[in-house]
Amino acid sequence: MSTRLSIAHAQKALADLKHATDRCRECPLGARATQAVCGEGRPRPAVMVVGEQPGDKEDRDGHPFVGPAGKLFDRALEELGWRREQLYVTNAVKHFKFELRGKRRLHKTPAQREAAACHHWLEDEIDLVRPHSFLALGATAARALLGRPVAVTRERGRWQEDPTGRPVLVTLHPSALLRGDPAQREDAWKAWLEDLRIALPRKA
């Protein structure tokens, strides 16, 4: 099969996967969210970026990384000379977990049992996308990819291998920078960019 045909095949299969994920009710999150949010981007990328779960805006729009954390990620990509379309961007958990505070839906970290229930969807996506390497943003993504609990602040910024030998680089989720101490924000931003630069080196 030519590369062009196999990419077209992967795109069609990814669209089918999105429909199947949308109907999934293997954990309680599917029934409460608006829709499943699967990954977007280019099959066979240099890097597959994996975050935690869709946020409020992603849940409503149906696209990954389009909220405030996604905007910060886009700003980092621009600094590093990359465009989103060159990557594949997804989340470890496909439905939005939240708690209601009045009319606001506040993000809640998915439980490990929910991330575990969702793991086969991520693996299906990986099988179709076939990236060269992975960038895990935050602890949920790092655990999903490395198959063990990960202390992100201790393990960030270096290449590791998952149990099957796939290269994975772990760093903070951009929402951690948004929540962080404003006085430390500039330093945190620079350190985060340094991590990302290892996974996303500037192209010649």
Ligand code: SF4
């Ligand atoms: S979060 Fe994952 S496992 Fe849970 S219902 Fe959604 S797709 Fe299924």
